[in-house]
Amino acid sequence: MRWSRAFIPTLREDPAAAEAASHRLLLRGGYIRQLMSGVYSLLPLGTIVHQKVEQIIREEMNAVGAQECILPNLHPREIWEKTGRADLMADILFSFKDRRDGEVVLGVTHEEIFTTVAAELTSYKQLPQVWYQFQTKFRDEPRPRAGLLRVREFTMKDAYTFDVDDAGLDVAFQAMGAAYRRIFRRLGLDAIGVEASSGAMGGKDSTEFMVEAEVGEDVVIHCPSCGYAANVERATSAVSPVADEEGPSEPTPFDTPGVRTIAGLAEFDEPSSADRQIKTMVYFLDDVPTLVLMRGDHAVQEQKLMDTTGTAHARAADGPEVLELLGANPGSLGAVGVSDLRVVADLALQGRTNLTTGANKDDVHLRGVDMARDIAVAEWVDIREVSAGEPCVECGGTLEEKKTIEIGHIFKLGTRYAEILGASVLDANGKPQPITMGSYGIGVGRNVAAIVEAHHDERGIVWPIAVAPYEVVLTVVKVDDEASMTAADTLYSQLREASIDVLLDDRAERPGVKFADAELIGIPYRVTIGPRGLANGEVEFTPRSTGETEAIALGAVVDRMRQAIDAIQP
RNA sequence: CGGGCUGUGGCGCAGCUUGGUAGCGCACCUGCUUUGGGAGCAGGGGGUCGCCGGUUCGAAUCCGGCCAGCCCGACCA
Numbered sequence: 001m002r003w004s005r006a007f008i009p010t011l012r013e014d015p016a017a018a019e020a021a022s023h024r025l026l027l028r029g030g031y032i033r034q035l036m037s038g039v040y041s042l043l044p045l046g047t048i049v050h051q052k053v054e055q056i057i058r059e060e061m062n063a064v065g066a067q068e069c070i071l072p073n074l075h076p077r078e079i080w081e082k083t084g085r086a087d088l089m090a091d092i093l094f095s096f097k098d099r100r101d102g103e104v105v106l107g108v109t110h111e112e113i114f115t116t117v118a119a120e121l122t123s124y125k126q127l128p129q130v131w132y133q134f135q136t137k138f139r140d141e142p143r144p145r146a147g148l149l150r151v152r153e154f155t156m157k158d159a160y161t162f163d164v165d166d167a168g169l170d171v172a173f174q175a176m177g178a179a180y181r182r183i184f185r186r187l188g189l190d191a192i193g194v195e196a197s198s199g200a201m202g203g204k205d206s207t208e209f210m211v212e213a214e215v216g217e218d219v220v221i222h223c224p225s226c227g228y229a230a231n232v233e234r235a236t237s238a239v240s241p242v243a244d245e246e247g248p249s250e251p252t253p254f255d256t257p258g259v260r261t262i263a264g265l266a267e268f269d270e271p272s273s274a275d276r277q278i279k280t281m282v283y284f285l286d287d288v289p290t291l292v293l294m295r296g297d298h299a300v301q302e303q304k305l306m307d308t309t310g311t312a313h314a315r316a317a318d319g320p321e322v323l324e325l326l327g328a329n330p331g332s333l334g335a336v337g338v339s340d341l342r343v344v345a346d347l348a349l350q351g352r353t354n355l356t357t358g359a360n361k362d363d364v365h366l367r368g369v370d371m372a373r374d375i376a377v378a379e380w381v382d383i384r385e386v387s388a389g390e391p392c393v394e395c396g397g398t399l400e401e402k403k404t405i406e407i408g409h410i411f412k413l414g415t416r417y418a419e420i421l422g423a424s425v426l427d428a429n430g431k432p433q434p435i436t437m438g439s440y441g442i443g444v445g446r447n448v449a450a451i452v453e454a455h456h457d458e459r460g461i462v463w464p465i466a467v468a469p470y471e472v473v474l475t476v477v478k479v480d481d482e483a484s485m486t487a488a489d490t491l492y493s494q495l496r497e498a499s500i501d502v503l504l505d506d507r508a509e510r511p512g513v514k515f516a517d518a519e520l521i522g523i524p525y526r527v528t529i530g531p532r533g534l535a536n537g538e539v540e541f542t543p544r545s546t547g548e549t550e551a552i553a554l555g556a557v558v559d560r561m562r563q564a565i566d567a568i569q570p
Numbered sequence: 571c572g573g574g575c576u577g578u579g580g581c582g583c584a585g586c587u588u589g590g591u592a593g594c595g596c597a598c599c600u601g602c603u604u605u606g607g608g609a610g611c612a613g614g615g616g617g618u619c620g621c622c623g624g625u626u627c628g629a630a631u632c633c634g635g636c637c638a639g640c641c642c643g644a645c646c647a
Contacts (some may be wrong), residue, residue, distance in 0.1 A: 012596060012608070013582050017640050037639065092645075109647090142571075142645060156647055208647095217646090302644080315644080409647065443647030477606050512607035530606060540606095 001470070003505040007044050010517050020215040022452035023147025025461050029521040038144025038152035045521060046448070048469040050155070053444050053451075054134055056186045056466065057157045060179045066130040066159055071113045073136055077103035079112045083420050088312050092139040106138035111439055114160045115417040118435055124164045124427045127435070128172055132159035134444065146215055148449035149405065155445060161438040164427060166414075169436045173205070173412055176440045180209055180408050183442070188451055188464030191407060194220050195230035205412040210404035213453045220404045221386050225397030233303035236382055237390035237399055239348050242275045242295075247354025248368035251336055256365045260331030262296045265356065265365065278349060278357035278369065280333040282317035282325060285309055285342075289317065289325055291335045293345040293375070294384065300346070301385035308381035309344060326360045334358035335375045336366055344379040345371070405450045413437040461522025462544050465568050470503035472561050473523040477511045477530035487539070488529050491557055500561050519544065525564060527557055 009030040017034075018024040026032045031046035042050055058068065077095060080086035086093065086105070094106040107113070114131060121127065137156045144151050161172035177193065184191035189211050196208035208231055210220050221235035222228060230236070259265050266274050277296030282289065283305070290309075294300050306314050319329065325341065326333055334357035335343050349355075353370045371377065388401040415434035418424060424432045448467075455462045465471055472495065476488045488504060495502040503523060505514050511530075518526050528540040533551060541560055542549045552560060 009580085011581055016576085016582070019641075034639090137647075139646070143641095143643090145641080150646075154647070158647085406647065441647050446647055475606095480605095510605065510607080510609065512609085515607050517608085528606080532606070 001503050003473075003503055004507050006503070008517075008521065009043070010520055018147060020146035020149060020449075020453070021456055022149065022215070022449040025452055025456055025520070025522075026147055026449070029461060031521075032148065034147075038141055038150070040148060040151060040445075042445075045469045049448055049463070049467055050444055052467045052469075053187060053447055054155075054157070057183055057442060057444070058134075060183045060186075061130075061132050061157070061159060064130065064175050064179045066132045069114075069117075069131050069133045071107075071110050071117070071133055071135060073107040073138070075105050075107055075113060077105050079116065079421075080105055083112055083417060085112070092141060094138045094140050107135065108137060108139050109156070109439075109441070110135065110158055111160070111413065111417050111437075112421065115421045115423050115435075115437065118160075118162050118418070118437075119421060119423040121162065121423065121425050121435065124425050124433070127162055127164050127425060128168055129162040130159060130172065130176075131162075132157060132440075145217075146449070148445040149215065150217070151445065154443055157442045157444060159440040161440070162423075163436045163438075164425065164433055166436060169412055169414075169438055173410065173438050176410055176438065177207060180410065180440070180442070184209060184211075184407065186466055187447060188455060188466065189407060189447070190454070192220070192222070192229055192404075194222070195234050196409065207410050208406050209408035209410075210402075211407055211450050211454060212402045213405045213450065214403065215453060216403035216405045218404045218406050220402045221388070221399050222402060223392035223395060223397045223399055226392060226395035228392050228394045228399075232386060232401070233301060234307075235386040235399075236384075236393050237386040238393050238396065239384070239390070242352070244276070244353045244355070247370065251366040251369045251374055253359050253361075253364050253366050255363060256332075257363045259363070259365070260329075266296070269356065269365075269367070272356035272365075272367065276355055278334065278355050278371075278375075280335055280358060282322050282333070283314055284317060284321075285311040285314050287313075288342055289321075290342040290344060291333075291338060292383070293335055293343065293349055293377070295346065295348045295352075298346065298348060299385040299387075300383050304385070305344075305381070305383040308383055309379065328358065328360045328362050332358040332360065332362050332364060334360055334366060334369075335377075336360075336369055337374075339376055342379075343375065343377050344381055344383070345375070345377045346384050347380055347382050348384055350380055405446070405453065407447050407450050408440075408442045410440040411438060413439050456522070459516070460520035463522040463524055465524045465565060468501070468522065468524050470523050471501045471565060472525040472527060473503045473505055473518045475505045475511075475514050475518055475526055475528045477514075477528060479506055479508055481531050483534055484529050484531060487534055487554060491527065491529070491539075491554070494558050495561065498558050498562060500558070500565065525561060 011028045014024055015027045018027050030043055032040045034040050089108055096104055098104050134155055134157050138153055141152050163169045191209040191211050193207045193209055196206045219232040221230055221232055259268050262274050262277055265272050274297035279294040279296050281292045283292050322330055349371050355369045356365055356367045357369050359366045390399050392399050415436050418434040423435045427433045452461050474488050476484050478484050492504045524544050526542045533539050537554050538551045540549045541552045
C-alpha cells in the first residue's frame, strides 16, 4: 500500500475521551473511530489487524479439527425464553419486534443456535464434533469503556464442542485450552489460565484466560510459589483461625450508642475486634430476602455468593427494606433469633463462639454469640473475597493480586442446553443421551486492544509482527529525489513479490512527520530511504521495538525482513 | 441504575461568572521559501455554540427540560 493513497487518519493530539493506552493509540493511529457509546468503526488499519488476529485464531481452530460455520444474529426470542436466558440476560439483550410482531433478539452468544443445529445429530458415531464461527455479538452493556476493551457490538470467535459423555468433554476442553494457549502466544499475549465463575453461561467448570494490564477490569488471585490462579470471583484462600474464649451461656445485649460500623464497634468495645464480630448484610437473592453473615474483617464476594447459592440476580437491600425486615438500621443488624429469613454464613464463621453482633435494635449489640447455638444458619458457604497477602490453600504461599483483562473464556456446559433444546444421540446401547457441550469464546477486538495494552511505548504502538497491519514501512525521506523514489519503488516491488506486507510512505511530508506517524501506528520495521545512504547503496533498517538504526545494503532488505518474519512465525 | 464531569469547525481548547451575534492552536486549501525527527511567511475555506423551550430589545453566555459522551461502582469476550 502507498501511504499517499491510504486512509490512515492519524491525530497529532490525544483525543480527550480516551484514557486507556489502547483506546488512545488506536484512535490516534487511525485504526478506529467511535460511532456511539461502545460501538466502533474499524478503519483500514484496524480492519487488517482484526483480520490477522482472526486468521491466527482460525488456523489454530482448524488445527484442532474445528469446522467453521456462520450462524445468524437474528434470533427468535422464543429460543432464549426456552433456555431461561431471556430473563437471565435481560439487561444486555437487544430486543425488538419484526413486521409481523414477532419478538426478535440480537445474538448475545450462540449456545442456543448451535445447539439447535446440533439437534440434527443422531448417533454417538457422529461425535465428537467441534464447530466455531466468527460472528458479531450484541450486548447492551451497562457501561462500555476503554475503546475496544468493553463494547456493545463486537466480533467473537465462539466454538462449541459436542460429545457423548463427560470424558469426551474433558478431552475437548483440554484440547481447546491448549489451542487457546497457542493462539495467545502467537498474538504476543502473556495469558494465564485461571479458575473462573461461569456466570450466566451456566455449567460446571470454566477457565478464563487473562493478561495482566493496568486497565484490566478483573482481579486475579495467584500464588507465585505453586501457580494457583483464580479470578477473585472464584478464588479461595486459607484463613488463619481465631481462638475464641469461653463465652456466656447466652447472648448478652449491651448498649452501643452511635456505633454503626465494624471498626467503630472494635474501638468501642476492646474484646470485639473485627475478627470476633459477625457482619450481617441483607441481600435479595432472586428476590428472597436473605441474611448474609461474614466475619467482621472479611468482605463478601457477590459472585461467589451467587454461585454458591444458585442465584441469578443478587442485590443488597436498601435502608428502608432492612428496617422493615429486621426492625433496625444497618449498623445494628444480627441474625440471632431470626427464624423467618434465610440465613447464609461464610465458612470462616463455622464453629465460632463468643462473638459480637448487632441486636436488631438500634444502638444495641450482643456479645457472647455462639454460631451453632444462637444462629439458625441454613447454608454454610465460601463467599469470602480473597485479598493479597493471604495464604494459598494449595501450598501456603503468599497470594498476590493482579489486574487483568479477560481475553478468552472456556466453559464446560454439560447437557443443559442439549436437554432443553432436544439435542441427543443414541449411544452404543441404543439409548438416547443428551449431548455434552463445551463453549469457548475469544473476543477479537478485545484481543486487539489487549495486544496494544501490552505492546506500546510513549511514541505509539509496537505491534508484534504477527498481527501488524504492515510488517515494514518504507520511509522515503525526500520524495522528490528521483534516486530515492526509484530505489523505494524497487524495494516495494521486491517486498511484495516476497509476500511481505509493506507500506510505502511516499507522502510529500517532512521526515519528522513520517517518522512520528510510522512509530505511532506501530509498524515493526522501518526502512529509511534517503539520498545520504543511497549514495553508498545503503538504507537504514530500524526495528520499532528497539529504535536502533543500522545501515544495510539495499539488496539486503528483503532477506532481513524474511529473517525477522521467520523468526517469529510458528 | 447510583455518583462525578463534559458537550463551542476534523482534533485539542478559550469565551459563559458580568448577555451585545464566536476566537486560539493543530489539521485542511492556494502560493512562495524550506527539506533526515511533527517547517516559515502570506492568503483562504470551514462552526445550527448538543437539542427543545423559556426569560430578554438581544442568549454560546441566564433558567427549565431532554439527548449524547466520558470517568468511578453493580455485568462479560
